[in-house]
Amino acid sequence: MKSYAVAIVGATGLVGQEFIKILQQRQFPLGNLRLFTTDRSAGKKVSFSYQDVLLEELHSSSFKHVDLALFSAGAEASCHFVPVAMKDGAVVLDTTAAFRLEESVPLVVPEINPQDLRRHSGLIANPCCIAIQIAMALFPIHRVNPVRRVIVDSYQAVSGSGASAMEELSLQARLILEGKNVIPHIYPHQIAFNLLPEIDVFLDNGYSKEEWRIVRETRKIMHAPEIAISATAVRVPVYIGYSAALHVEFSSKITPEEARGILGASPGVRVLDDPSVSLYPQPWVAAGQDDVFVGRIREDISLPNGLALWVVTDNVRKGTALNAVQIAETLIERGWL
């Protein structure tokens, strides 16, 4: 069996660490593994499958002999080094927002649009976490009953901002439980026991970049530019797991029972839906899991042919690292790497 030289850029970050874990868990056909970091940890070593791997600094010839480069060191690092990696012949999977909406760059969720990978020219973008789970919950139904309108309100964990935000949540929570005040660092305001309707910077139209990503990326993944979408993206004091309340208008009538049947038969989706016994998706439970969990499926009485859904996913796994590794596996399977 062929093996592949893989580089992880941002190897010390939350997603980078998850990449390392998932490559092992899924027994990825790994040849050489190169770990790059953009912080001060270059020169240190990381253990991988009983071996020590050196953390390297990025430079202009880092990607020689690399088959696959997984980027998770922020959009700025991607802007600089993705072209470098491509020039050296590596196929890049970029988890940042840097190139997602470029026409020539496939934006892929393997369960939804794997065929878009065929036309890649060295760079594939991983969608933002929240768009992945929205598309995963909508697409199986959309294929048989096209979506016309979606309203999304999100409940996004702090791990979306990286490991330091998780530490900040812990630190702030401790201080508040001791009756002390907190000084925010990562977020503009306190996040412990609070909510912030601000994820990324704001556009002139009043939407945050994250909300706009929900609109644009969901449409691109689903090849459905005609869907009307709007969203409010909110940061919540949860460590891992993004949740989203969806209110969807379909082209024709669909019952909750039909939706449960379709979603229950969809790879990567798990239906947890018996509210009478308090069974529904929860971020605390979804953390560490691979599936997109869907529940609270009911008629949305405010919309024609409406359904309301509650969708929860581990934002670090299926939301980011797992989805990217699944893209790599699909490329290998279909001979497109």
Next chain:
Amino acid sequence: MKSYAVAIVGATGLVGQEFIKILQQRQFPLGNLRLFTTDRSAGKKVSFSYQDVLLEELHSSSFKHVDLALFSAGAEASCHFVPVAMKDGAVVLDTTAAFRLEESVPLVVPEINPQDLRRHSGLIANPCCIAIQIAMALFPIHRVNPVRRVIVDSYQAVSGSGASAMEELSLQARLILEGKNVIPHIYPHQIAFNLLPEIDVFLDNGYSKEEWRIVRETRKIMHAPEIAISATAVRVPVYIGYSAALHVEFSSKITPEEARGILGASPGVRVLDDPSVSLYPQPWVAAGQDDVFVGRIREDISLPNGLALWVVTDNVRKGTALNAVQIAETLIERGWL
């Protein structure tokens, strides 16, 4: 100036305590104050304006010589004792869900439908917290540009379940920060660092009672049975402050600027809306405040004539106790008590 004999039923609860605080803060024209409790604290004393007030047990003649009875001891206590209080001639303000949707019972937010108080026959219901803030944000615009459709997703603090739920959040948060597991008591699952899309029991249509209250009570307060509404109600690990993301379709076009102007001139509403400097409503900041805070006002691009809004209120104050005291003040002002 005339003064009124007031009874508080559920005086040791979170809302009961807030009643005591607000009556003092607003210098309510208080004659005799009677404090009733349904727990084991009867016989103890509570300090009020430098005096000690005895906590009494409820019985069939508790409401003799009471002008105004404020009920906040749960729906069961209201079902039993509201008729008793009415028989003895007290005007009842009930903050529980017991009578809210009865045709003959006015459901009032004083800034919106004070005229409904005129037809009271001894019993007035206080709407549920989340419906109050939704109606407060919608009604000023609705009067000039009728609302057609509203989709609401809520982010509701644990104080809505009483003081013991606030303690449970603290206890669970402490345990988790120490790396320990938690055993839930008040809620069916862990609430610290988690989300629960379950508030009150579920109906056969898949909506929770809380979600259904949003639908029914918002329409009743606004005298607008024709508005299409749906909602997802979610409990979040926040102590005080309910937040709601609203996606609204109006009858005709309205710009965010026009909406800001209308809401900014509405009593009881405060616009906090400059996201470019991270200014928007937050539950942590709304706690202890009287106003309904509205921000993130922008075009909702998924709906015709759409606006998206983010609305936050202290659920214990304007959401419950303050609104009820404002109803009492309105009754007095207009001579309807």
